[in-house]
Amino acid sequence: MIQHHLILRVVTKLLVGTIIVFALYVQFHGDFSPGGGFQAGVIMAVAFIIYGIVFGLEKVKQVFPAWIVHKMVALGVLIYAGTGVVSMFLGYDYLDYGAFSPHHPTHGQHWGLLIVEFGVGVTVTGVMVAIYYAFAGRPPAISDEDW
Template sequence: MTPHVILRVVSKLLIPLIAMFAFYVQFHGDYGPGGGFQAGVILAAAVILYALIFGLDEAKKAIPPSWVRIGMTLGVLLYGGTGVVTWLLGSEFLSYGVLTPDHPSHGQHYGILAVELGVLLAVASVMLAIFYAFGSRQPELSDEDW
C-alpha cells in the first residue's frame, strides 16, 4: 500500500471535500437536488475511499464500528421519534406542522430537517456497516493479486 503516493495525496485532499459536499447536499436539499439519502451515501463513500487508500484498520480507527452500529439505530429512532413527537403534540404521525402551531410551515422545515438527519445517519451507518462486514472478511490484497 505504500507506493501509491499520488493516490494518497490526492485522496487526502479530496476526502474532506467529499465529506463537506455530503453535508452541503444534506442541508441544501430543501433548495436543490439532494437530501438525506444522497448525503448519507456520499458521506459513507468518503470513509470507504479512506479505507480503500489507507487500509481498513485505519478507517476503523477513524470511525469505530461501534459508532456505526449506534448510528444506524439512532437514525431510524430519530425519524420515528419525530413522528412520535408530533403524535404526542396531538396531531398525526409525521405531520410536522404541529411542531410550531403559529407557523405550520416553520414546523414543516424543522420536521424535514430532523427526518433528513435521521435518514443521513441511518444510510451512512448502514453503508459503512455493510462495507466493514464484507471488508473485514478477507486479508488485504497485494497489488499484484488484483
C-alpha cells in the same frame, strides 16, 4: 500497509474532506434542491469507503470505529421515528410537521423535514459503511497463491 502510491494517498486525504463538506451541503440543502438524507448519507459513506480502500480497513476503523457505525444505524432510525412520536405527543398525526410550529405550519414543515432527513442521512451513512466493513473484513475464500 505498503507505503507506496504517495500521490494517491495525498489526493485521497484532500478529497475526503471535500466529500464530507459536499455531503453536508446536500444534507442541509436537500429541501431546496435535489438531494436530502439518503443522497447525503451515501456521499458521506463514500468518503470513509474511499479512505478505507486507499489506506486499508484497519486505518478507517481507527478513524470511524465499527461500534460507532452500528450505533449510527439505530440513532438515525430513532431520530426519524422520534420526530413522528413527538408530533403525536403534541396532538398531531404521526410525522405531521406542522406540530413543530403550530402558529406557522410552513416553518414546522421546514424543521420537520430537516430533522427527518438528518435521521435518514445518519442511518444511510451507518448502513453503507457497515456493509463496506462486512465485505472488506471477510477472509478471502481462496488465497492469492491458489489463483
